[in-house]
Amino acid sequence: MSERERKDSPEQAEFRAHCRQWIADNHPGEPEVRLPISALEIMTPQQMQYLQAWQKAAYEAGLVGCDYPEAVGGGGRQDCQRIANEELVAAKTPYFPNIIGLGMAAPTVFHHGSDELKARLLPRLFSGEDIWCQGFSEPGAGSDLASVQTFAAKRGDKWVINGHKVWTSLAHFAEWMILLLRTDKSHKYDGLSYFVVPIASALGKGVTVRPLIKMTGETGFNEVLFEDLEVDDGYRLDELGKGWQVAMTTLLHERGAGELVTPRAGGLKSKSAHNTTARAVMELARNTPRDGGTAADDPLLRDRMVRQAIREEALREHQRRARVPALTDHPMRLPLQNKLLNSELSQDTASLALDVMGPSASLYLADDNAPGGGQWPMAYMNSYGFTIAAGTSEIQRNILGERVLGLAKSK
């Protein structure tokens, strides 16, 4: 029995046993379709359908949304999602496809939506039947998110929306979008409001979704155009002009620092899955010829590989230390570093892998001689998505400096 199991309450222990048994009986096994590295890169309907069926089964067994009340389709439990996640990941299951729904939309709708909206939207979000996407960034509003210009004008008892959202992952599968927009042009922050809006059912009727192509050549995210999309006032979250505060709930959860634990599965290695740890780079170095020996003999590369291993170990430890108040000076100090550290760590590890490979790092996916199938250069390029999305590393440093260290705000 592991240490964390020993800490389970009787309710948690019973729930853990249920999760373990259900997963053992219902693990979907190796999929027929190739799965991308994360839900944000899902490209084909076949991938999506396979993953949606898996999420629905897990939801119906009570492993998704466990800590939400039953009235909104949750399990009505306390501190049990963490346990379901532990069991799902330990059993190396496929991930859940509704990543933005579970991680960002659900806690936001739950904290700021009307009872009617919660009861209507959350069950199909948890089951994965409705995929969600996020409409925050715009061509003119990146790091300065509060400068969004997408506008909702009041017409009778309806709102009419016009604007342009970018970097919208999963929009091509989405039924719903969480949408930050402007209802008042005279106040930057207090002029923002927050809606949930239909996407799939409004395609061609005020909504257009177009793929954007990443520097790797893959698609995966989109731009979304709104032209006179008409929505009910009932789709608004919280009060008019409170959009910024609602968006903070979303972003806190996006950065892994929210109070509601995001339902999470994963760990299943599909055949083409790519391991981007320091250990993987060490293995790569041992198999890469260099100057009559291998890259693992090079003292400078050895030092850099060990540095990465140290950073990885510390990051794992942060998860544990964040739960020991006596060893943390500020409750948000470690949680708010999470996204920044993870994204910079994987970028530096991928960059190091390319240096270890030497000129072979020039070979890409279609080259039979590419070490690791050309996945390392792909991972390196993709790593910039993570240091830019969800608040750039520079914005993350501002947030840490202002919220944790109490330094003067940049805006």
Next chain:
Amino acid sequence: MSQPNNYGFEEEAAMLKDSARRFFAEKLPVDQLHALIAADPDPERSPEVIWPEALWAEMVELGWTALAVPESAGGIAMPWVAVAGLLEEAGRAALPSPLLSTLQVTAVLAQAGAAAAPALGEIAEGTAATLAFMDVSGGQQVGAVVVEDGRLRGQANFVQDVGKCDRLLVLAREGDGTALFWVPCDANGITVHRDAIVDLTRDQAHVSFDAVVGERIDCDAAQAWAAAQPVIWTLISADMVGAAEWQLQTTTEYAQQRKQFDRPLGFFQALKHQLVDTMIAIDESKSLVYSAACALNHEPQRARELAHMAKASASDTAGFASGRSVQCHGGIGFTWECFVHLYFKRQKHSQLLWGDAAWHRARLAEMLIDRGARAA
């Protein structure tokens, strides 16, 4: 064996850490510390042992020297995470004292079996001690002091805080093996040559042994030394983490209060991001220190690897936090009157002692890359 979720850092450890912080804040605020140890800025001054000596009896009274001593030898036997917590606070206070060296000596003795019980008992009662064995390179191999005809000969270098200690724990080479001796600092044949050092919060010496008769501690000294090394690295890393927290906090306060271009310095991202990067570095080291300290009691098979990581990380953090503390203070940070130099110097000393970051990473490369290959 796996590590507990809370590092085994129980209520008692939290109380110890908290009371140590309050003790230092009350008894040794940085302005008083500066007035005491930094009275003479002359870079050519002769080495002297200046420290708040009266506090030592209080620290002994609080039981701090008995913390890591087994109960069988009259100690309290707290886990190493609790000791790390105490030393983090001592580092935060830049405490000049033989506490660190005494706890490091305790780590060796605690591995030395029944024969070490009398020495451990003396430590529990307040005897201050320090390790003596290093050669002129400051490396961690034994051999600068040798046993000939039962007597100690040679010179131990970089002996820490010996001017505040009563006893030396000498690691000596005897034939092909290692021997452990417990020796009074003023024994016949011992000469202490004080080093003139940069760090004002410590004293250091090279100690020569001319046919010194010491008390032999009969044990497998090589094994005891190998097992104690991860403790030694972890404890000095805890000190560096605490000192770096002081550097971060003090520099942050300055950046909040000092204005240029009509804005507090911390408004500017060029400074804000440096302070955040300092915090990130501290947290990396701190997580590794407590993980290593926890492993010493709960996951001994990983203790060496984690302690190498802690010392490598803490050494880099100490250097980075020190550089940023002076740079972000601007002109005043470069002066003797600004307190940051005390920590800057202490950190540089700790950074280079007991293996610098590159040395620890080289050992990790052997463990993770070369041995990893054999395992694979």
